Amino acid sequence: MKKLLITGATGLIGRRIVELCLEEGISVNYLTTDKSKIITNSNNQGFYWKPSTGDIDKLCFEGVSVIINLAGSAIAKRWTEANKKEIVQSRTASIELLYNSIKDNNLLIDHFISASAIGYYPFSETNFYDEDYKTEEKSFIIDVVKQWEEASDKFQELNIPVSKIRIGLVLSEKGGALQQMVKPINSFVGSCLGSGSQWQSWIHIDDIARMFLFILQNKLHGIFNGVAPNPVTQKVLIYKIAKTLHKPIILPNVPEIIIQLILGKMYVIVTRGQRVSSKKIENLGFEYHFYLLQSALQDLL
Numbered sequence: 001m002k003k004l005l006i007t008g009a010t011g012l013i014g015r016r017i018v019e020l021c022l023e024e025g026i027s028v029n030y031l032t033t034d035k036s037k038i039i040t041n042s043n044n045q046g047f048y049w050k051p052s053t054g055d056i057d058k059l060c061f062e063g064v065s066v067i068i069n070l071a072g073s074a075i076a077k078r079w080t081e082a083n084k085k086e087i088v089q090s091r092t093a094s095i096e097l098l099y100n101s102i103k104d105n106n107l108l109i110d111h112f113i114s115a116s117a118i119g120y121y122p123f124s125e126t127n128f129y130d131e132d133y134k135t136e137e138k139s140f141i142i143d144v145v146k147q148w149e150e151a152s153d154k155f156q157e158l159n160i161p162v163s164k165i166r167i168g169l170v171l172s173e174k175g176g177a178l179q180q181m182v183k184p185i186n187s188f189v190g191s192c193l194g195s196g197s198q199w200q201s202w203i204h205i206d207d208i209a210r211m212f213l214f215i216l217q218n219k220l221h222g223i224f225n226g227v228a229p230n231p232v233t234q235k236v237l238i239y240k241i242a243k244t245l246h247k248p249i250i251l252p253n254v255p256e257i258i259i260q261l262i263l264g265k266m267y268v269i270v271t272r273g274q275r276v277s278s279k280k281i282e283n284l285g286f287e288y289h290f291y292l293l294q295s296a297l298q299d300l301l
């Protein structure tokens with residue numbers, strides 16, 4: 001492989017992937033919508049783009065043979081009509097801009113690897129989803145993921161193989177969902193949101209970053225679930241975080257109706273979940289560093 005181009009590289013997952021690449025001697029170019037985040041090193045160089053207006057610094061493609069696409073505006077914000085449009089378009093417009101740039105300039109790219117989300121799978125307490133599952137259900141989140149994946153699939157028209165990683169709940173010491181759960185638990189006001197029986201298909205930040213590189217280095221194409229082998233219910237997750245922090249859970253579960261009042265329609269992303277299988281990537285030889293929640297939490301907290 002020559003060079004890697006990463007979008008969304010300044011985010012939670014992107015930062016870890018860049019670190020791993022640099023450790024492995026892989027040079028990285030990255031695209032950012034924020035000019036203040038551009039740095040220039042010989043093996044790690046930032047370039048500006050603005051997908052909503054079609055602006056892109058085409059020098060970003062120089063020497064690049066593989067693209068990792070992580071760009072997308074945060075889903076965990078109030079689902080107003082404007083925010084919903086932003087959530088979808090930040091993903092589809094980014095991919096379209098990459099696609100058009102590659103097509104118009106006849107660039108040779110060997111592999112397009114994109115983030116996707118387990119939000120593709122309908123909420124369920126009983127199903128155990130693998131990558132072959134085809135969803136018929138309709139919801140805002142399912143719609144977002146479908147449009148995101150369809151946009152990625154277009155690269156196949158240019159004979160560029162595509163991989164889509166349906167990422168689960170990423171646990172990190174540097175932000176994201178885990179830190180949102182840790183704060184109230186540390187202040188003795190932590191509790192489950194809703195029933196507590198919703199599945200949480202989690203993955204340690206190091207493992208999701210390593211999975212992107214594994215897929216890249218082994219030239220694996222198709223859909224892969226980006227989750228750890230042992231999903232847990234939210235109740236287990238909250239109580240294990242509390243145990244790791246040596247804090248008690250005193251309060252009862254927060255009723256769903258209260259969460260709905262506070263968060264509006266996006267309350268479903270904290271009160272519902274899916275149980276998602278990691279068998280496909282494991283069978284292809286991917287070895288997790290964190291199989292069990294307890295070891296992941298011990299490492300991160």
Ligand SMILES: NC(=O)c1ccc[n+]([C@@H]2O[C@H](COP(=O)([O-])OP(=O)(O)OC[C@H]3O[C@@H](n4cnc5c(N)ncnc54)[C@H](OP(=O)(O)O)[C@@H]3O)[C@@H](O)[C@H]2O)c1
Binds near residue numbers: 070071090171
């Ligand atoms: N973390 C999770 O638990 C999780 C779970 C499932 C799926 N995912 C998906 O995986 C991807 C990476 O996740 P993450 O946690 O690293 O996300 P993140 O920390 O929010 O970072 C996403 C990055 O996307 C870029 N971005 C934001 N708005 C944009 C826009 N309008 N146009 C183009 N780029 C934009 C930003 O980079 P610049 O400021 O440099 O432009 C930002 O750093 C996201 O698409 C996310 O939805 C994450």
